[in-house]
Amino acid sequence: MSVFNEYARYYDLLYRDKNYRGEADYIHKLIREHRPGARTILNLGCGSGRHDQYLEELGYAITGVDLSEEMLSAAQNASINNNKREYIHGDIRSVRLDKTYDVVLSLFHVVSYLVTNNDLKSAFLTAKAHLKPEGLFIFDCWYGPGVLTDPPTLRVKELEDETISVTRIATPILYPNDNTVDVDYRISIRNKHDGEAKTLQETHRMRYLFIPEIVEYLSYAGLSPLFFSRWMETAPPNDTTWNLCVGAKR
Ligand SMILES: C[S@@+](CC[C@H](N)C(=O)[O-])C[C@H]1O[C@@H](n2cnc3c(N)ncnc32)[C@H](O)[C@@H]1O
Structure with missing residues (x-):
């Protein structure tokens, strides 16, 4: 999946x-x-x-x-x-x-x-x-060398188009013994027309x-x-x- x-x-x-x-x-x-x-x-x-x-x-x-x-x-x-x-x-x-x-x-x-x-x-x-x-x-x-020299940190990204505004918070957890990073994405979406809001969450496991x-x-x-x-x-x-x-x- x-x-x-x-x-x-x-x-x-x-x-x-x-x-x-x-x-x-x-x-x-x-x-x-x-x-x-x-x-x-x-x-x-x-x-x-x-x-x-x-x-x-x-x-x-x-x-x-x-x-x-x-x-x-x-x-x-x-x-x-x-x-x-x-x-x-x-x-x-x-x-x-x-x-x-x-x-x-x-x-x-x-x-x-x-x-x-x-x-x-x-x-x-x-x-x-x-x-x-x-x-x-x-x-x-x-x-790997770059990731370990400058490990990933929390990042916030805000974007919008004519219909929605989106805020994405990416929180990384580094697993140095597995050469992996779990990036937890929390995404808040707000409809600019009716104000309806929702959030979603996904974890992306990455390997360096x-x-x-x-x-x-x-x-x-x-x-x-x-x-x-x-x-x-x-x-x-x-x-x-x-x-x-x-x-x-x-
Ligand atoms: C960060 S996106 C990059 C997409 C595109 N190459 C680009 O440059 O925008 C990673 C993509 O890899 C796909 N992906 C991850 N693992 C996969 C797999 N085992 N088989 C096929 N697609 C995979 C995801 O569904 C996603 O579309």
């Missing part, structure tokens, strides 16, 4: 200011460098399809897979009458589409939602199973990763690491890096 339940309904508002276009451009650059000529993408944990929209504009045909029906229906609604994007309900630890792609992506910490070693190995096997020879796998995740274990699980799945960089940069990560970008080849 997906942890993205009711949270999904407010996802696009909560991440309204996230630079999806800039991120799609960054991915496009990496693809041109490491898999020139690529045309097809499988996006594992595509969510509401925000990267897909921009990647499609850059000329790619995209298949998105996600476990959350709510996130997928947002992606589907945004791509109605569109034949360069398709969305499929599935678990990235086990889904098999019987098709291969030039590139497999998994963006915005999807891999950090895989908290056990077996989950990680299974998802990497899924990536491998859907890659053409020489195909490229790119994902990002929480990076270290390069040697990533190398191990990639090689278990038959993938060779190509690069490790800071997300949205080309520089190597260091102990202030929270978000790691990883590239691997089949």
Whole structure:
């Protein structure tokens, strides 16, 4: 079952200011460098399809897979009458589409939602199973050295659109012996027209990763690491890096 339940309904508002276009451009650059000529993408944990929209504009045909029906229906609604994007309900630890792609992506910490070693190995096997020879796998995740140097703290985010105002309080609990963080999300939503208010709560368990274990699980799945960089940069990560970008080849 997906942890993205009711949270999904407010996802696009909560991440309204996230630079999806800039991120799609960054991915496009990496693809041109490491898999020139690529045309097809499988996006594992595509969510509401925000990267897909921009990647499609850059000329790619995209298949998105996600476990959350709510996130997928947002992606589907945004791509109605569109034949360069398709969305499929599935678990990235086990889904098999019987098709291969030039590139497999998994963006915005999807891999950090895989908290056990077996989950990680299974998802990497899924990536491998859907890659053409020489195909490229790119994902990002929480990076252990950065998380431990600057541990997560309580954060409050307030947003509104023409109908609702939303306050999200994120309270993290770090489990350093498990390399995980439980992020407790409490979300209060108020309808600006009738004043009706409700709150919801979800806990997202996240795993932070270290390069040697990533190398191990990639090689278990038959993938060779190509690069490790800071997300949205080309520089190597260091102990202030929270978000790691990883590239691997089949
Ligand atoms: C933080 S969101 C990122 C969504 C999207 N990639 C983006 O950049 O906006 C994490 C997504 O991973 C999906 N997810 C988590 N675990 C999954 C799994 N095992 N199989 C498929 N999707 C999963 C969630 O449903 C959610 O849509």
